[in-house]
Amino acid sequence: MKELVVYCAIILPDGFTILILVKLFKDGGKEAKKKDRSTSPVKCFFVRFESNAAIDDGKEYVLSGKTVQEARSVFMHVHTLPSMAKYMARFSLILSKTMKLEDDLSNLNFMVEGDIPCKDKDKKPVYKDGKLCIHSDGTGYISEDLALKCPKDVFKGSIMNGANVEIGPIGALLGESPDTMQADSYRRVPPLLIQIRFFYKGYAVKGTLLVNKKLPPRTIQVRDSMVKVEPDLNLSNICTRNSLEVVTTSNQPKRTSLSKNLIMLLSYGGVPDNFFMDLLKNALEESQGAFSNKRTALRVALNRGGLDELLAAKMILSGIPLDESYLQYRMSIMLNEDRKGLLSGKLPITDSYHLMGTVDPSGVLESDEVCIILDNGQISGKVLVYRHPGVHFGDIHILTARYVKELDEYVGHAKYAIFFPSNGPRSLADEMAGGDFDGDMFFVSKNPQLLDYFKVSEPWTENCTTPEGPSRRPSEFSDEELESELFESFLKTRFQPSYAMGMAADNWSAIMDRFLTVEDSNSSEKTLMKENLKKLIDLYYEALDASKTGKKVIVPEELRVAVFPHYMEQENSFKSTSILGKIYDHVKAYQEEVSRKEVQKLPCFNVEVSEECRSKWTVLYEQYRKDMTYVLNSSNKEKNDAAANALYDVYKKVLYGGAELVERQRPMNQISEEALAIYNICYEYAIKKDDVGKCGFAWKVAGSALLNLHVLGLGEKTLSCAPSVLKELFS
Template structure:
């Protein structure tokens, strides 16, 4: 009873009428390798996933010629360039602009990686935060799902990442609960689970709980039509845990030290047990998906191993909290892995995951015929000589600084025997240095400089970058102009076209495009 009162109080004061402003609309939900595996095992045909894939591939192939496709990818992967490509497209810069022509394929390549890994776009699926039903009215197999239009009704699939058990996807009934309206008010985007029964539904899904876990919820009619659930997970591990002190056992200073110690341990001495268990599980699952009914004995053997690996995997994930010592027996470790996992000891998979990987891998992003490096007509204008002289000197120094930064980053990566990060910190520092030279601030919007002076400097940067790119016949060298002065150039482009920008939310734009 106390639990219900706490939940009720929390919802009334923390969420009532405030959820829309505190929790934005959830990002578009995609499928994943684990979800595709579970759904395919549960009866969803391969043809359905391949249809989703082909639709996504068709769209990605138009990235260099279709503004909507280009903008969608630029928004989805905007964290790679601080939404630079999206800004350029939205202010009307043509897709055949030299820098966009060499940059958009980079973003398309990232999308291709996601598709190879099973990140397929799908309709009527959502990622929602889950909590317990404070009214106590939901039955064991019922949930209350609140979307933008309010509570929904009907069958839904519910899953929690990173669930590996074959029964981790549940078929539940979304039910309208009138009593919840007085608690959540106009709040949106959440799922409430029943509190009835000896064990929570959250625990049945990858040992979840109600402390902020996110759940994949689908009312996609095709998935509901085909999917048949398996028996839910019941942990059977025998791993022993150590006595872990509670936070209340520490003084504030001791607790701070202990938390920092755990952070360092997890960050720099991570356990590889969960990864090994997951990889082996995927290897066995791949085999299970292609076996026919005539291989019943082998299938049962695989499922038994997968159940054991699931227990080990969940224990390994919880080990920092529980103190459980987790080991994987050699007989549960896979000796070979499907080729889509990109490991050295691999074999060619014929499962749906292997088919998806192959289809994406064979497809090459085709660019439009190169038109060389050219300038936008509205930027090919006279620039004050003092600005040209200043940025001639700075651009020469920038090329030296960037070359040194990339060399230093490569040397550091090799000495640490780690794969070079796609985000080079020394290179980012160089970019920030020259942005500050332009704006006298980290960003255009924070600058106190006269706007016309910024525009003149931006045009000088554009001139030097594009002239050098022409000289070396490399459109990639145009990057300097847009990395340093991109925001100013976009605003100047609109000004020269006598156009005006409009306010737009990134999340709304992403919702519309996806």
């Protein structure tokens, strides 16, 4: 495991120096972080202002001679914001995972327009708490010529199936050049919607841009709601770094699944348990196809290739039969990983999509209508629409999708989005968990059964319970005071993080689970539960925005439960009989029913080798087992995996004379014979122990040689192919 040690000295205003030793290493990913309450989402980035290194030879750096405040102004005039919470939230936009759009912005036609107001039945603007309610929150326009410069299929700053990620303007400052995929196939039709971070002459803009064929060339038109930082007109001595950054584009929807929250809300709305159980059974039956269908098996092996460095995929592509003992063992492990999603309610569903949302530029749609553009153009009919992570009973809407001819004049042949109306007293996105159009994705389903069963509830209305704390404007601090305030905020966030959002969500789940199983709808218990759910919903939505508002959200004791449904896998639990409990139990039982695979050798590898060769690897295999027992002495899975891989490398070197078969330093005939010896020794030991996992040494050490032998035995040659291409073909 690679480890980087960084020493960082921080000098405080009172003269004290803090020396921080930072160790950076590959962690266990999201699952490990969820279990470790001491972890924090806070990241440290080190930015160079000056350099005395000989390699730089005194060259002036872009931040040379600037104060920290002046350096921040290179990106945006963040000091103009009204609070410290917004200061930190908005400046972090430069760290978004983005792809820089390579274009000279010096002759850009940049416009800031007003938002589309919500209007009541008398056509008067609607206000809430003195603030104008709007339909166009977070979305603007981009001219077609500029949109064509943007690659399609961008997700979180990289082109799906192969592009590199650039950390926005930080990457640009460091001189990195993004892979923008100039291929013509990515240029013919522009992305319909582009989620962006835009830094321009002190502005910081966040939101989505809809391609608009009506705009003049080289035009970007943003709404007031998209402008997160405005320029300081008095600041003229700082040269800003203008940069248009692409986060995500509106992409072709992949296979869509339900979620835990959505299942609970659908269940509350009248969708019966057997509907979800049928979806689950279909998913489990389909997953079993990986043991008999090569296409299904390869898709699973590619998607879960990180578990075994694509070994299972290589075996399948080399013609190893799907009933081979070790291959079936690896497929079982991968399928169990896939089924973990099923445990938490991620049930695949047909006729459903995740689409990026925006507002109808034509103004044609009525308040209960949407326009949806998919592969074959616009669709019509009733649709169910939901925005994650909605937890309110009314966060699911039933709307009418209709054809809007006028849209063609704006977007042409661009695809994949849902357009919401610009008419009515309230934005439909806001009705769904307080959503907007700055990149929010919406679950859209035209599944006929779902539409037939579900009955809508009144939409959520905001009910603030947490007051905003007092906060000085950043401009009111001196430079030294501002740095001290920011550092103090960093320490609080890192070492005293708020768990209000997770706590509200967990308690909502626990109470909602019980709420769904109480049969007497008029009982006082159910009435109390519904009131507590509403309070938790308000707290949860406040906690979602707490980093921007600066609110200190607290979940009171009376809203906290003592026990949780067993499927949440917490220490204090009860046996849930809700639909989520049934799904969890069914998947668990299904996994336990999978029979153990008998270990058998492939006939093509079950051959005699010389006694000398067999004796050599019998001794080495015994030594390996001793070594592996020694290295697997840590409770940390990542450390154990790294140690095991290092041990495999030792024995690869013995077999190949190099790190891999392609780097071999030994004759191929010797390598082939010894690979067969390893295979037979391992499999015989696995048969003796009745443990197919013991076959792993053969494939992890001699796998390349064994696959080469198998392909030669078929009378064929191997074909090189990038894993990303295979994933694209079989996704």
